[in-house]
Amino acid sequence: NTATHGVLLTGKKRESHADEDEDDDKWKPLTEAGIQVYVIPDSHVFAIMSRVNKVILATHTVLANGSLVAAAGAHMIAMAAKEHQT
Incomplete structure (x- = not known):
């Protein structure tokens, strides 16, 4: 779950529910470099x-x-x- 992952990394709960596009944006630097990302x-x-x-x-x-x-x-x-x- 990406929400849980975010809390574990930052210690902060996200204010709003993000749509799928925002969740994909966090991995964008890796995927643009040709790195496959699986959560x-x-x-x-x-x-x-x-x-x-x-x-x-x-x-x-x-x-x-x-x-x-x-x-x-x-x-x-x-x-x-x-x-x-x-």
């Missing part, structure tokens, strides 16, 4: 990771020791990527 629920990460060739995680903060503060679910995505050597 999936966290529960499907391990199932599709074998078909993924690159994982990009947004982080909120990078700490001095190199660790990250990221959205909920990022650890599971990282574990799946490591398991599939992605």
